[in-house]
Amino acid sequence: MLLDQLLSMIPSDTEELVRRTRDRFNPNIREAVRQETGLRFRPRSRAGDLAPAEAINVPVRLVAGLPVSLKKRDIEEKWRTAALLAPWRRTLEQLRDSSTTTADRVLVLMRDMESAEAQKRLKGCADLAEWLLQKVQGFDLAKWILEIKEDVLGVYRCDLSGKSPEDKLECHIELYWGVIGLVAQILGVSPEALTIVVLAHELGHAYTHRASDHDGRTWESVAFGKSELALIEGLAQYYAARTCERLIVSAPAAKGAYEELLKHQPEAYTKHIPWLKRHRPEEVRFALLVARREGETKLDRFETVLKDARWQLRGTEAAAAEKAEAEGSEE
Numbered sequence: 001m002l003l004d005q006l007l008s009m010i011p012s013d014t015e016e017l018v019r020r021t022r023d024r025f026n027p028n029i030r031e032a033v034r035q036e037t038g039l040r041f042r043p044r045s046r047a048g049d050l051a052p053a054e055a056i057n058v059p060v061r062l063v064a065g066l067p068v069s070l071k072k073r074d075i076e077e078k079w080r081t082a083a084l085l086a087p088w089r090r091t092l093e094q095l096r097d098s099s100t101t102t103a104d105r106v107l108v109l110m111r112d113m114e115s116a117e118a119q120k121r122l123k124g125c126a127d128l129a130e131w132l133l134q135k136v137q138g139f140d141l142a143k144w145i146l147e148i149k150e151d152v153l154g155v156y157r158c159d160l161s162g163k164s165p166e167d168k169l170e171c172h173i174e175l176y177w178g179v180i181g182l183v184a185q186i187l188g189v190s191p192e193a194l195t196i197v198v199l200a201h202e203l204g205h206a207y208t209h210r211a212s213d214h215d216g217r218t219w220e221s222v223a224f225g226k227s228e229l230a231l232i233e234g235l236a237q238y239y240a241a242r243t244c245e246r247l248i249v250s251a252p253a254a255k256g257a258y259e260e261l262l263k264h265q266p267e268a269y270t271k272h273i274p275w276l277k278r279h280r281p282e283e284v285r286f287a288l289l290v291a292r293r294e295g296e297t298k299l300d301r302f303e304t305v306l307k308d309a310r311w312q313l314r315g316t317e318a319a320a321a322e323k324a325e326a327e328g329s330e331e
């Protein structure tokens with residue numbers, strides 16, 4: 001299978017890089033998501049009071065190979081060459097672009113050597129790069145990998161059937177380090193930066209689902225599982241984006257990796273963009289708390305509450321914000 005072949009070509013230190021990034025940034029990302037959501041992993045005791053510290057463990061495991069959803073798919077034969085070249089696209093672009101600068105350098109040598117021969121050989125390099133780049137045209141491998149409406153770089157696993165009691169749920173996160181390495185290469189970002197984005201997204205799922213608010217409420221598992229996918233993914237994306245912003249000093253590359261990844265993600269993963277632009281974090285948090293309290297929630301409902309939250313929390317200032325938005329959209 002072509003994807004397996006592509007995975008076997010990623011740099012051999014990728015697993016180690018993803019592991020080290022997880023170990024180093026797991027606490028910082030959790031702290032960022034805690035701060036943003038105001039939610040904590042602390043169950044109620046039998047007596048009804050809340051455990052003081054984070055008591056629920058959501059371990060993060062590294063998994064080799066492809067997630068099941070990707071194992072089932074294969075790339076069409078006509079895109080075979082394009083797919084094989086996709087991870088090297090940046091390298092080929094660099095080769096093509098640098099040959100112009102190199103040509104200028106070669107001219108300097110005119111008096112001392114046969115510069116025509118050098119120019120000819122250099123053109124061969126540039127032609128090869130251009131020829132291979134043309135073969136990548138028309139196929140977006142990152143988009144192809146991400147287009148199924150499921151997390152494929154990592155996944156938050158939890159029993160959402162309602163069969164196990166809420167306080168007995170064992171949930172965990174899996175990071176597909178090979179797919180992270182491959183997609184990082186295609187996007188031209190570091191595997192470390194992409195690991196942070198993926199971990200923040202999956203922890204976004206874990207916190208929105210299982211972490212408690214001040215009253216000890218969580219998102220009941222069956223309702224969480226049945227809520228609209230675009231809302232659940234939108235929330236995880238929102239908290240991933242906010243986390244990258246919070247980690248701008250300790251992990252400055254994460255924000256760029258989030259933005260690059262977003263360009264290739266399907267629509268269900270983009271609903272949070274207006275929430276980031278138009279709303280304050282406390283408004284999103286308010287709408288999240290309402291959704292969790294109401295249970296199974298549609299995206300529309302969440303966005304209605306979000307809009308109301310702006311009016312409730314900002315008062316007359318909300319009218320000015322809406323006017324500015326309306327003017328902005330007319331342009």
Ligand SMILES: [Zn+2]
Pocket residue numbers: 151201205232233236
């Ligand atoms: Zn997700």
